[in-house]
Amino acid sequence: MLRLLATRMAAIIPTLLFATFTIFGLQHIGPADPATVVLGENATEERIASLREQMGLNDPLIVQYGKWLGDVATGDLGESIIRSERVATTIKTSLPVTLQLVLSGVFISVAIGVPLGILAATRANKPTDVMVTSGSAIGVSIPSFWLGLVLITAFAINWKIFPARGFATPGDGIGEAFRHTILPAFVVSTSGIAIVTRQVRGAMIEALSADSIRTHQAKGLPWRTILWKHALRNSAVTIVTVIGLLVNTTLGATVVIEAVFAIPGMGFRVINAASGRDFPVIQGVVLTYVLIVLAINLLIDIAYRIIDPRIQ
Amino acid sequence: MTAPTVGDTMQSDSVRPPKASRLQKLDWLWADTRAKVALGWVLVVLFVAIFAPFIAPADPIEQNLRSILAGPSSDYLLGTDDIGRDFFSRMLYGARVSMFGAFLAVSVSMMIGIPVGLIAGYVGGVIENVLMRIVDSILGFPAIVLAIGLVAALGPGLTNAMVAVGVTFSPSVARLMRGQVLATKNHLYVDAAEQYGSPVWRTVLRHILPNAIQPIIVQAALLLAVAFLAEAALSFLGLGAQPPTASWGGMLSRSSQFLQVSPAVQLYAPGLAIALTVLAINALGDSLRDSLDPVAGTERRLHRTLARAAKRLGSNDGDTGRHKPQTPTVAPPDLQPSTAGRARS
Numbered sequence: 001m002l003r004l005l006a007t008r009m010a011a012i013i014p015t016l017l018f019a020t021f022t023i024f025g026l027q028h029i030g031p032a033d034p035a036t037v038v039l040g041e042n043a044t045e046e047r048i049a050s051l052r053e054q055m056g057l058n059d060p061l062i063v064q065y066g067k068w069l070g071d072v073a074t075g076d077l078g079e080s081i082i083r084s085e086r087v088a089t090t091i092k093t094s095l096p097v098t099l100q101l102v103l104s105g106v107f108i109s110v111a112i113g114v115p116l117g118i119l120a121a122t123r124a125n126k127p128t129d130v131m132v133t134s135g136s137a138i139g140v141s142i143p144s145f146w147l148g149l150v151l152i153t154a155f156a157i158n159w160k161i162f163p164a165r166g167f168a169t170p171g172d173g174i175g176e177a178f179r180h181t182i183l184p185a186f187v188v189s190t191s192g193i194a195i196v197t198r199q200v201r202g203a204m205i206e207a208l209s210a211d212s213i214r215t216h217q218a219k220g221l222p223w224r225t226i227l228w229k230h231a232l233r234n235s236a237v238t239i240v241t242v243i244g245l246l247v248n249t250t251l252g253a254t255v256v257i258e259a260v261f262a263i264p265g266m267g268f269r270v271i272n273a274a275s276g277r278d279f280p281v282i283q284g285v286v287l288t289y290v291l292i293v294l295a296i297n298l299l300i301d302i303a304y305r306i307i308d309p310r311i312q
Numbered sequence: 313m314t315a316p317t318v319g320d321t322m323q324s325d326s327v328r329p330p331k332a333s334r335l336q337k338l339d340w341l342w343a344d345t346r347a348k349v350a351l352g353w354v355l356v357v358l359f360v361a362i363f364a365p366f367i368a369p370a371d372p373i374e375q376n377l378r379s380i381l382a383g384p385s386s387d388y389l390l391g392t393d394d395i396g397r398d399f400f401s402r403m404l405y406g407a408r409v410s411m412f413g414a415f416l417a418v419s420v421s422m423m424i425g426i427p428v429g430l431i432a433g434y435v436g437g438v439i440e441n442v443l444m445r446i447v448d449s450i451l452g453f454p455a456i457v458l459a460i461g462l463v464a465a466l467g468p469g470l471t472n473a474m475v476a477v478g479v480t481f482s483p484s485v486a487r488l489m490r491g492q493v494l495a496t497k498n499h500l501y502v503d504a505a506e507q508y509g510s511p512v513w514r515t516v517l518r519h520i521l522p523n524a525i526q527p528i529i530v531q532a533a534l535l536l537a538v539a540f541l542a543e544a545a546l547s548f549l550g551l552g553a554q555p556p557t558a559s560w561g562g563m564l565s566r567s568s569q570f571l572q573v574s575p576a577v578q579l580y581a582p583g584l585a586i587a588l589t590v591l592a593i594n595a596l597g598d599s600l601r602d603s604l605d606p607v608a609g610t611e612r613r614l615h616r617t618l619a620r621a622a623k624r625l626g627s628n629d630g631d632t633g634r635h636k637p638q639t640p641t642v643a644p645p646d647l648q649p650s651t652a653g654r655a656r657s
Binding site: 015022023027137141142143145149157249252256270273285290294 | 445446448449450452453454455456457458460461462463464465466467468537541544545548549550551561564567568571572576579580582583586587588590591594595
């Protein structure tokens with residue numbers, strides 16, 4: 001297992017290097033000069049030139065990248081251009097917020113999607129299945145930010161059950177955290193539910209068509225045992241794959257939803273940073289997203305081998 | 313991302329290339345009601361997008377400050393927005409922005425993804441390794457996050473935003489294309505062409521590309537739906553279409569600032585327009601996929617017939633369904649729902 005972990009980690013390194021290079025390169029592909037962004041359009045040419053020197057912008061790109069990567073490796077992500085705050089601090093405060101939302105969203109997707117998928121699979125091509133399948137087609141087609149607005153109108157403005165904006169973590173009290181999380185988490189999970197349902201349905205239909213299932217039926221095992229024990233276990237690989245995918249999807253979904261609900265997570269920060277061309281923040285936050293995705297992929301890879309020893 | 317992709321395994325061992333006539337005859341469209349309805353809606357939206365200046369009752373950026381946030385009336389079919397512009401006309405013009413944006417993003421992704429996939433698949437070796445490493449690392453970004461980063465670099469605006477979205481889509485196209493090329497290049501007809509001395513470019517363009525392209529077309533249709541959502545989301549966030557241009561996402565963003573006072577229809581109309589169009593494009597993509605994959609299509613017809621027969625016999629058996637193998641999907645599993653998912657919201 002340790003050896004496996006080591007080889008997987010080694011395989012991630014080139015991916016990570018290229019990803020960091022992309023992130024670093026973001027501020028150099030556009031028309032805007034980073035020094036001008038910092039000083040504003042009205043700065044004198046001498047000041048811009050001296051700042052360029054100071055920022056090392058006259059060095060070859062690869063040298064700049066090396067320096068940046070070195071700083072990043074020691075946890076120094078620079079300072080925000082717009083707010084006088086270290087980027088590391090920004091991430092430290094916004095990451096838990098986003099993670100709370102993502103985990104809640106993934107939980108809801110799995111909790112609703114898996115049973116729905118199994119239900120649809122056992123009634124394949126019957127009305128129930130058609131309803132579930134159509135529902136998941138609608139789920140991936142609704143713009144989630146719009147659904148967020150509709151739910152805010154219904155549950156926060158008309159019926160004042162949940163707050164319309166802002167966020168609370170469990171540190172602020174469990175009840176408060178729950179009230180603030182439930183709406184955005186549900187919105188974030190709409191596409192997730194649809195994805196999980198679709199994939200689980202497919203995997204279960206395949207698992208249920210296996211010969212072994214017929215044998216189990218013939219020897220008189222109760223249908224419930226066959227379904228939940230044998231068929232579900234044979235679809236476990238798919239389900240694990242879907243969960244990995246789901247984290248990526250949900251992370252993306254939170255970006256926009258954080259803006260809708262004014263939740264001070266990483267998505268909210270990166271959108272503000274994008275309008276202000278605050279590249280240190282953009283780079284830091286995007287890097288954090290990539291690290292999360294890579295970590296999840298690694299975990300999924302390991303989970304495969306635990307669930308299904310046949311995978312080499 | 314290490315899971316084998318379904319796209320990679322879609323290969324048939326026939327010596328002759330599959331016939332393209334299915335696509336050309338458009339049989340698939342008329343075989344299925346869902347596809348017909350979906351096509352109808354997409355055509356309506358396209359028509360509106362193209363002819364917006366002729367059918368819109370008012371100028372989409374003309375302000376009438378004496379009528380602000382008014383409800384629907386005979387003058388203003390869907391009321392007016394916060395600075396007194398005709399909401400209905402803005403809806404019609406918004407179709408333009410969305411359609412243009414979505415097509416732009418998909419074109420960009422094809423222009424990058426197809427050549428990269430072709431080269432990686434055909435040339436192989438070190439080049440393939442390097443290219444696929446790059447593809448994999450871009451797939452490690454949540455698409456919307458990378459798109460936002462790119463927009464920050466290029467500057468906000470519809471064209472920049474949708475080029476950025478196209479770039480984030482391209483790895484999925486490249487991956488699928490490579491898989492298809494790998495599956496195609498071992499066919500006998502490719503070998504034959506090479507033996508006859510066909511130059512590499514001709515082998516690739518004449519023999520490999522046409523026989524590997526079908527899943528890419530399906531992928532393009534499905535990506536179009538995702539691009540539509542991405543355009544709406546980026547315009548909603550203020551990074552896409554800039555005011556005063558009317559876009560559905562931008563209109564939702566304005567309505568959302570006046571949720572308590574603006575007419576309800578102004579919250580529902582743009583959202584429903586986006587949702588229905590995306591649903592229709594997805595449905596078309598699905599039908600196209602089924603039609604290009606004869607096995608799935610036949611099976612579906614078989615099920616329908618069996619179900620009908622069972623009904624007629626008064627049997628309550630639906631067991632037929634349980635033995636249906638999983639319909640192969642064209643998009644790699646990490647993209648199909650998820651491209652959807654990644655860029656959406």
